[in-house]
Amino acid sequence: MDIYEAISSRRDVRNEFSGDVVDEARLWRVLSAAHAAPSVGNTQPWDFVVIQDPAHLAAFAEHVAGCRADFARSLPADRAQTFDPIVVEGIEQSGTGIVVTYDADRGGPHVLGRHTVEETGRLSVGLAIQNLWLAATAEGLGVGWVSFYRPDAVRRLIDLPRGLDVVAWLCIGPVTQLQTVPDLERFGWRSRRPLADAVHRETFTTQSASASHGDGAVHPGYVPTESD
Numbered sequence: 001m002d003i004y005e006a007i008s009s010r011r012d013v014r015n016e017f018s019g020d021v022v023d024e025a026r027l028w029r030v031l032s033a034a035h036a037a038p039s040v041g042n043t044q045p046w047d048f049v050v051i052q053d054p055a056h057l058a059a060f061a062e063h064v065a066g067c068r069a070d071f072a073r074s075l076p077a078d079r080a081q082t083f084d085p086i087v088v089e090g091i092e093q094s095g096t097g098i099v100v101t102y103d104a105d106r107g108g109p110h111v112l113g114r115h116t117v118e119e120t121g122r123l124s125v126g127l128a129i130q131n132l133w134l135a136a137t138a139e140g141l142g143v144g145w146v147s148f149y150r151p152d153a154v155r156r157l158i159d160l161p162r163g164l165d166v167v168a169w170l171c172i173g174p175v176t177q178l179q180t181v182p183d184l185e186r187f188g189w190r191s192r193r194p195l196a197d198a199v200h201r202e203t204f205t206t207q208s209a210s211a212s213h214g215d216g217a218v219h220p221g222y223v224p225t226e227s228d
């Protein structure tokens, strides 16, 4: 699978986990892809806690169900109705969770490149996650990012040392298929924006003309969707 194919077929997965558990060799390959990400000051501020104990997965799934219910209660009636069928996690179905953490102290007091923009540290962790996500896609695995949790609950579950932060819980496992359209779009929650709306020229207030690349494709191998 080439990089553009991985980018266009990658999906956030909740419903399509096959029930098999990822084998150790593939898990290690996607973790090594994550670990190859760029990072501010070469700090590599990430760690990956792999969770496969069914009791731990069940405990986290129960916590997430509570957070999902809280969110549902906060919605106006029409949005609550749209949200109702949307599954927001595949924690037990995937068989494996990876908690990705951030250590702001890694790299010592003089992090090259982070002295003016503090968030570059966390952004580096996001890049590791994206590497993992694309590598998993190329491996025939699905990944679902879960953020319906209270960070303290995850801290307790994985016994995270003070000073480190939880960035993400990723569900990862073999899949039966990958959807071609994101769930949130399929269920009418929110659709993707056209690329031309996101590209600006010289100043933010100048919208890009979409015509320069014709169909707006990012690569000949990219399959535009209806919303492109």
Ligand SMILES: Cc1cc2nc3c(=O)[nH]c(=O)nc-3n(C[C@H](O)[C@H](O)[C@H](O)COP(=O)(O)O)c2cc1C
Binding pocket: 010, 011, 012, 013, 014, 087, 088, 089, 145, 146, 147, 148, 181, 182, 183, 184, 185
């Ligand atoms: C930071 C972040 C947090 C997310 N949290 C959740 C989540 O808690 N539950 C969920 O179902 N999807 C979550 N997602 C997945 C997004 O809903 C998904 O990426 C988006 O709808 C686009 O779909 P796609 O990834 O399949 O292209 C998250 C994605 C990101 C990047």
